[in-house]
Amino acid sequence: MVSIEVHSSSVSQTRQIGESLARWVLSGDVIDLRGPLGAGKTAFAQGFARGLGIHEQITSPTFLMVKSYVGRFDLLHCDLYRTSGPADVEMLGIYEELDAGAVGIVEWGERANGELDAVVVVEFKLSEEGPESRILEFTIRDDSVERFGSLWRIQGAR
Ligand SMILES: Nc1ncnc2c1ncn2[C@@H]1O[C@H](COP(=O)(O)OP(=O)(O)O)[C@@H](O)[C@H]1O
């Protein structure tokens, strides 16, 4: 496992970082977004969708738990905030769609109890530096470190 911290100083920068990440994804990949409400997970997912060539407006799927979009890959945007556990996640049918070639971006992915096997986990943290400041800690799965190596060149990485 390799971790890297990226600093964001605005919502548009968080979207840009999400957009950059989308360059290196492959079908079947899951990105797991963690952190408190208002940390910027949905903003990141909006940029990520833009990076997949999706022009449709990405909104929070909180009440539906999963929404799908068509782009360079089919994108499943999930929000597990209201889920009651891994069985719930299975019922969403996302694993079948991932097997069929979709890419998943999952807010509150920790609520799937490790079932997601994400290639990248992004932990969002608020920062003392100011109300619009965020720290995004990327943890990359061992077999995918090389593929996501360019993350080191994202603006704000340290
Ligand atoms: N650096 C930043 N990155 C992301 N969002 C930010 C940032 N600074 C301020 N914000 C604000 O924080 C909120 C994040 O909301 P959202 O992306 O819906 O969070 P989450 O999905 O984690 O609950 C938005 O109102 C956004 O404008």
Ligand SMILES: [Mg+2]
């Ligand atoms: Mg959200």
